[in-house]
Amino acid sequence: MSFWVEGTDRKGRRAVWAIDVAMLPVVFVLGLIVALCAPRLLAGPSVVARDGAVPILVGFACFATAKASVIRRGLWTSFGSRPMAKWWKRLYRVGYAFIALGVVLVLVAYVSA
16 A cells, blocks of 8 residues: 655645555554453443544544644644644644544444443
């Protein structure tokens, strides 16, 4: 499996890079996450819902910190991560990933209730 990344090379031309990813580590990490979350799910849906609130709060903190970098430059309204520097873009996307993880945990708790 590979991920495709589009961008520009050093001369300014469009370029596409393929990043090969081995599937075994991905399956291992997913299995580790399930192994850690399954006992919590057996403890009850309220425990999983409470656990889901933590990634949502952490994700919102990352998102707000990255957005503050844009607001400090005077851009009061911006959509997406385009006006951000590279590290702030990464923090912005990590924030959204944490929020998505928290929402999935809350939905799992809701469905299992």
